Amino acid sequence: MSRLDRYLLRELLIPLALCLCGFLVIWIAQDLINEMDRFRAAKLNGADIIENYLYRLLDELPRLTPVALLLAMLYSLTTHARHNELIAIRCAGVSLWRMSLPFYGLGILLSGGLFLLTDFAFPNSQEAVQAVLNRHLEKEKQANKDLVNKFNFRNGADGRIWEAATFDKRRWTLAQPIVKWALSPSESRTIAARSAYWTNGVWRFEQVTQWKRTAGNETPAEERAASLDFPAFSERPQDFLNDIKFRSFSDSKLIKKSRFSLMEILQYLEYKPDLDEAEHDRIHTQLHARLAAPWTCFVVVLIAIPFASLSGKRNVFVGVASSIAFCFTYFVMQRFGLALGTSGAAPPWAGAWTPNILFAAIGLFLTRKAS
Numbered sequence: 001m002s003r004l005d006r007y008l009l010r011e012l013l014i015p016l017a018l019c020l021c022g023f024l025v026i027w028i029a030q031d032l033i034n035e036m037d038r039f040r041a042a043k044l045n046g047a048d049i050i051e052n053y054l055y056r057l058l059d060e061l062p063r064l065t066p067v068a069l070l071l072a073m074l075y076s077l078t079t080h081a082r083h084n085e086l087i088a089i090r091c092a093g094v095s096l097w098r099m100s101l102p103f104y105g106l107g108i109l110l111s112g113g114l115f116l117l118t119d120f121a122f123p124n125s126q127e128a129v130q131a132v133l134n135r136h137l138e139k140e141k142q143a144n145k146d147l148v149n150k151f152n153f154r155n156g157a158d159g160r161i162w163e164a165a166t167f168d169k170r171r172w173t174l175a176q177p178i179v180k181w182a183l184s185p186s187e188s189r190t191i192a193a194r195s196a197y198w199t200n201g202v203w204r205f206e207q208v209t210q211w212k213r214t215a216g217n218e219t220p221a222e223e224r225a226a227s228l229d230f231p232a233f234s235e236r237p238q239d240f241l242n243d244i245k246f247r248s249f250s251d252s253k254l255i256k257k258s259r260f261s262l263m264e265i266l267q268y269l270e271y272k273p274d275l276d277e278a279e280h281d282r283i284h285t286q287l288h289a290r291l292a293a294p295w296t297c298f299v300v301v302l303i304a305i306p307f308a309s310l311s312g313k314r315n316v317f318v319g320v321a322s323s324i325a326f327c328f329t330y331f332v333m334q335r336f337g338l339a340l341g342t343s344g345a346a347p348p349w350a351g352a353w354t355p356n357i358l359f360a361a362i363g364l365f366l367t368r369k370a371s
Helices: 003-041 046-082 085-091 096-121 125-133 139-146 237-247 262-270 277-308 313-343 348-370
Strands: 147-155 160-168 173-175 178-184 187-192 195-199 202-214 221-230
Touching (some): 046 096, 046 125, 046 277, 046 313, 096 277, 147 237, 262 277, 277 313, 277 348, 313 348
Antiparallel strands (some): 147 160, 160 173, 160 178, 173 195, 178 187, 187 202
C-alpha cells in the first residue's frame, strides 16, 4: 500500500468512525425513548439493556454502515477537492481509477465483513434479543411464549408430515405428535405418541403406536412400544424453528428488508422442494436479497466517487447533493425491488439484484467519464 493510499484511507476512516458512532448514539437514544416502557415491563436491568442493544446492533449495522460510509466519503473527498488535493494527485499522473482503489477495497472489505458477521458469526441475533426480553418473565408467561399450539410441519423432500398439539421451542418437545410418511408407493406408516423430544441427535417418541398400511390390506398392522427412536428422521428442531419463523412474517414485513440468515433460508428450502408459486417468490426473493445486501457498501462507494471528486468548489457541492439523491434513490429501489420480487411481479433475482447492477453500472460509467 502506497503512502497516498494510507493518507486517503486515514482521511476517510476518521469521519466514517464519527458518522457511525453518531448514528448509533441517535438510534439508541431514540429507541430508548420508544422502548423504555417495554424494558420496564420485561424487568430488564442496565446490563440486560446493554446486552439487548449489542444484539440489535448486529441487525442494524447493515443499514447504518452504508449511510455512514456515504457521508464519510462525501466529506473526505469534498475536503480534498476544496484544498485542490485531487487536482494535485491527478497532475502527478495518478488516474481517478488508481486513486479510488483504497475506497473500492474498503467498500469490499465492509461488505464482506458485514456478511460474515450477520450470516456466520451471529446469524441468530433476533432470537438472542427475544431471549433477553423474556429473561425475567414469570415461568408461566415464559412457557406460554415458548409453546406453539397446533404445530404442523411438512417435509416435502422425504414426504413426511408432522402434527402435534404443541411444540416447545425452548425444550424441543412435542406433545401428542403424529407423523405420517410413505415407505414406498404401496406402503405407508403413521405413528402417534404421547410425546416426543430431541435427544442425542435423534427424535425419541414415548408411548408410541404405529400403523403400517400396505396396498390390498384394508386393516393396517398395529404395533405398540413404550419408547422408540427414529434416527432415519432427518428433521431437526432448528428446521421446525425456521419453519415457524418463516410463517410468522407477512409480505408487508418481508419487503422492508431481508429477515432471515442465508443458512436459515437454505435449511428451509432443503425441506421445501415443491413450493407453490407464491411461496417460491417470497422465499427466493429473501435468498437473493440476502446475497445482494452485502454489496450495498461497495455500490455506495461507486456512486460517491464520481460525484464527490468533481473539481471546483461549486461543482463539489452540486456533486454532493447529486450523490445523496442518487443513493437515496438506490435505497428506495432496494425496497421497491423486494416488493416486486415478493409479490411475483418480477423474478426474485431481478427484484434483489437490479438496484445493485443498475447503480454500480451508473457509478462506473460516471467514473470513466470523469477520469
